[in-house]
Amino acid sequence: METRIGVCNLCEAICGLRLGIEETTDGPRVTSIRGNPDDPLSRGHLCPKGVALADVYDDPDRLRRPVRRVPSPDGDPARDRWEEIGWDEALDTVAEALASTINVHGRDAVAVYLGNPNVHSLGSMTHGTALVKALGTRNRYSATSVDQLPHQLLAHLMFGHQLMLPVPDIDRTSYFLVFGANPVASHGSLMTVPDFPRRLRDLRARGGRMVVVDPRRTETAKVADEHVFVRPGTDAHVLLAMLHVLFEDELVTTPAYADGAEAVRLAVAPFTPERAEAASGVAADTIRRLTHELAAADGGVAYGRVGISTHPHGSVCVWALTLLNVLTGNLDREGGAMFTSPAIDLVGTGLIGRGHVDRWRSRVRGLIEVGGELPVAALREEIETPGKGQVRALLTVAGNPVLSTPDGAALDRALPGLDFRAAVDLYVNETTRHADVILPPTTLLERDHYDLVFHTLAVRNTARFTPAALPKDPDARHDWEIYRDLALRTLARLDRKPSLKRRLTLQARMRLSPRAVIAGLLRRGRSGVTLKRLLAEPSGVDLGPLRPDRLPGALQTRDQRLHLAPDLVLADVRRLDEAAVPDADELLLVGRRHQRDCNSWLHNSPRLVKGRARHQLLMHPDDLAARGLDDGARVRVASRVGEVETEVSATDTVMPGVVSLPHGFGHGRPGSRMTRAAGVAGVSINDLTDAERLDVSGNAAFSGTPVTVVAAT
Numbered sequence: 001m002e003t004r005i006g007v008c009n010l011c012e013a014i015c016g017l018r019l020g021i022e023e024t025t026d027g028p029r030v031t032s033i034r035g036n037p038d039d040p041l042s043r044g045h046l047c048p049k050g051v052a053l054a055d056v057y058d059d060p061d062r063l064r065r066p067v068r069r070v071p072s073p074d075g076d077p078a079r080d081r082w083e084e085i086g087w088d089e090a091l092d093t094v095a096e097a098l099a100s101t102i103n104v105h106g107r108d109a110v111a112v113y114l115g116n117p118n119v120h121s122l123g124s125m126t127h128g129t130a131l132v133k134a135l136g137t138r139n140r141y142s143a144t145s146v147d148q149l150p151h152q153l154l155a156h157l158m159f160g161h162q163l164m165l166p167v168p169d170i171d172r173t174s175y176f177l178v179f180g181a182n183p184v185a186s187h188g189s190l191m192t193v194p195d196f197p198r199r200l201r202d203l204r205a206r207g208g209r210m211v212v213v214d215p216r217r218t219e220t221a222k223v224a225d226e227h228v229f230v231r232p233g234t235d236a237h238v239l240l241a242m243l244h245v246l247f248e249d250e251l252v253t254t255p256a257y258a259d260g261a262e263a264v265r266l267a268v269a270p271f272t273p274e275r276a277e278a279a280s281g282v283a284a285d286t287i288r289r290l291t292h293e294l295a296a297a298d299g300g301v302a303y304g305r306v307g308i309s310t311h312p313h314g315s316v317c318v319w320a321l322t323l324l325n326v327l328t329g330n331l332d333r334e335g336g337a338m339f340t341s342p343a344i345d346l347v348g349t350g351l352i353g354r355g356h357v358d359r360w361r362s363r364v365r366g367l368i369e370v371g372g373e374l375p376v377a378a379l380r381e382e383i384e385t386p387g388k389g390q391v392r393a394l395l396t397v398a399g400n401p402v403l404s405t406p407d408g409a410a411l412d413r414a415l416p417g418l419d420f421r422a423a424v425d426l427y428v429n430e431t432t433r434h435a436d437v438i439l440p441p442t443t444l445l446e447r448d449h450y451d452l453v454f455h456t457l458a459v460r461n462t463a464r465f466t467p468a469a470l471p472k473d474p475d476a477r478h479d480w481e482i483y484r485d486l487a488l489r490t491l492a493r494l495d496r497k498p499s500l501k502r503r504l505t506l507q508a509r510m511r512l513s514p515r516a517v518i519a520g521l522l523r524r525g526r527s528g529v530t531l532k533r534l535l536a537e538p539s540g541v542d543l544g545p546l547r548p549d550r551l552p553g554a555l556q557t558r559d560q561r562l563h564l565a566p567d568l569v570l571a572d573v574r575r576l577d578e579a580a581v582p583d584a585d586e587l588l589l590v591g592r593r594h595q596r597d598c599n600s601w602l603h604n605s606p607r608l609v610k611g612r613a614r615h616q617l618l619m620h621p622d623d624l625a626a627r628g629l630d631d632g633a634r635v636r637v638a639s640r641v642g643e644v645e646t647e648v649s650a651t652d653t654v655m656p657g658v659v660s661l662p663h664g665f666g667h668g669r670p671g672s673r674m675t676r677a678a679g680v681a682g683v684s685i686n687d688l689t690d691a692e693r694l695d696v697s698g699n700a701a702f703s704g705t706p707v708t709v710v711a712a713t
Helices: 055-059 087-105 114-122 120-133 149-160 196-205 235-248 262-270 273-280 284-297 314-327 376-384 408-417 480-491 499-509 516-524 531-536 567-578 621-626
Strands: 001-008 016-025 025-035 067-069 081-086 110-113 138-143 176-181 209-213 226-228 300-304 358-361 368-370 392-399 420-424 437-439 460-463 541-545 587-593 618-620 634-638 644-649 656-663 705-711
Touching: 025 055, 081 114, 087 110, 087 420, 087 437, 087 480, 110 120, 110 376, 114 120, 120 480, 120 499, 120 516, 138 376, 149 314, 149 358, 149 368, 149 567, 176 235, 176 284, 196 209, 209 284, 235 262, 235 273, 235 284, 235 314, 235 567, 262 314, 262 567, 273 284, 284 300, 300 314, 314 567, 376 408, 376 634, 420 480, 480 499, 516 531, 567 621, 618 621, 621 644
Parallel strands: 110 138, 110 392, 176 209, 176 300, 209 226, 392 420, 420 437, 587 656, 618 644
Antiparallel strands: 001 016, 016 025, 067 081, 067 437, 358 368, 460 541, 587 705, 618 656, 634 644, 634 705
16 A cells, blocks of 8 residues: 555645555555644644545545536426536537627626635636636625625725735634634634644643633533633624723723724724623623733734624624734734735735725625625525626536525525526536536546645645645546636637737636646745745645734735724624614524534535434523423424424523524435435525625625524424
C-alpha cells in the first residue's frame, strides 16, 4: 500500500490527510484515510467527514458522465429518465440554451446559483467566477446570502474589503466569548480552526475561559466554562447592551485610526441591559459581567457565526460584535481578533474585489445587491413573476437550493416553469432533478487543491498545495475544464459579443490550469513561498502565528480609516429600537448542524448516517407537556409558509420556547437519484423558513422562525 498526502475540503477546517492507496485490477483505490500529523494547521486532526471522502469517490449514485433528461411518455416528471451523453453534446446543449436565452431575453434572463462547495474548490475559485462574470447577468445568487452575508457586508463597510474578516487568535486568547457558533461541530466558520477541542484544552491550560451564548446547549456549549441561553432573534439586543455598558462604564478604547465612536455611543444609548433582559431572557447582571470580563481580559475576543448571521438584524449583530473587539482594544492584538498574512493575499492584492452595495436591485421586491449578488430569497419570485427581466434559465453549480434556501418547497414548485435548467454537480439531487442537463466534475481526490479563501481565514498562517491523489478517468472533466468550455462556447454563440480585448483576455485566463494560476499568484506574493517549495513539502509550510499591529496599514477603505458607524447599519439599529419585543409565548424554530453532516449532502455515506438518528425536532419537556405531546411522538410543525411532519425528542438542551430541526435533511423527493440519501429520515427545515424574513443585507433570517407544533393526525 502506498501513502499519499491529501486534503479534506468538505468544511473550512481544511485538514491535511494521509491516504492509503492500493492498486487493484480496477485501478487505484483508497483503503485508509488518516489525519496528517505533519500538517502545520490541522496537526493530525480528522473528523468523521474526512474519513468519508472515499465514499464520495466510490458512490454508485455519483454521476460520472453528463446526463440529459428524457421526458416520460405520459408527461409525469417523476417518471422522466436520464441518459448519458457525450461531453461535446452536453456542453453544446447548455451553451446553446444559455446563449439563446440571452439573445432573446437579455443577460438577466439567465440566473446562476453557486452552492457552498464552490469556495472549497480551487477550480471554482479560479475559473467558476470567470464563467459567471462572462455570462454578465445580475441575477447572481449563492449560499453567501444563506448564512454569512452580514459578515462580508460589515467587512466591506468598516474595513474596506468584503473578505477583511477578523479571525479569533484562538491559540493565544485568554477569554473566548461565542455567540451563535458551534466550532466543536463545525471546526470553525469564517475561522479556519481544525482540532478545536484540543485548542480549547490549550486555552484552559493557559488559565483562559470560554463562554457561549446560544438558545441551544450545543456541542460547544456543553464543553464551555459557561453557557447562557438567549431567545432566538434577540442577540442584537444583548450585543448592543454590551456596547452600552462599555460606554456607560467608561471601558471604551477607540483606536486612533477609527472614526465614528460618538455616533456609536448615541446609537446604543437606548439599549440598556434591562431592556435586553426583557427581550432576550439574558439577565442584565450577566450582560454587564460578560462585558467587563471581555474588556478586562488580557487578549480576549468575541466571535459569532450562523446564529447571529441568520437573524432579522444579522448585520446589526455582526457590527456590534465587531465593535466589542474594537472598543475593548482587542482588535489587531495577540489573543484578540486579528488578520491573516496568507501566502496568496486575496485582500491586499485585490484578487477579489472590495465589494459594493446597492449598485442594482432585484426586479420584483427591490432587494439590494451586496458584493455583486442578490439575496437567494428572491430567486423564486424572479422565476415566477412575468415581465421584462424574468429569469427563464438557471445554472446551478454545486448547490441544492431546494433544501438549503428559505421556503425551499416554493422554489421546488417554481423550477419546472423555467425554459431551461442546467447543473454542474455530482448528483441528481432535490434541485438538479429538475435540470435538463447535468455536467458532473471530478471529485476532490482526482484534482489539485489549494485553499485560496480558507488560508485567508485561518487561525495560523500556513500554505499547502495538494496534487491530485488519484488519476481522473480519461473521459472525466475537472470543474475548471467545464467552466472553461461553457464560457467559451456560450460567448461564441452570443449575438452581441464582448469586445475582442475582453474575449482574448477571458480565453487566456480560462486556458490556464489552476496549478499554473497558483504558481503565478505565489510568485506575486511576499511570503517567499513558491509552488516548487509546496510540491516539495506537501504537508504544508508553516508561516507562523497571526501578526499584530497590521492596522491601519492593512485597511482597504479609501481613506485608510476604520469606519465604526456605517449609515446602513445605524438605520437598522433605529429600526430595531422601534420594533416590538418578540412574543414570549411564541415557539421559535432554530436550525442545527452535526459533525457527521455536510449541509445538504454526504447523507449517501453509510459511515456517516449510521448510528443514532439525529433528524428529530428537539423540544423542551415543558413545551411538550403544555401541548399534551409525548416524547417520540409524530408532530406537525407549521410556519407561515409551510408545514412538515417528523418525530419530536424531549430535551433540556433547548431553552423553553425554542424548537430545533437540523439543516440539510429532506431527501427522497421524486426524481432524485441519491438513492441511499433518500432512506435517511428527516424533513427540510427550509420548507418552514420564510423568504420574506430578511436582514437588511438580504441574508435569510432562518433563526427564530415562528412555528406551531401539534400532534400529527
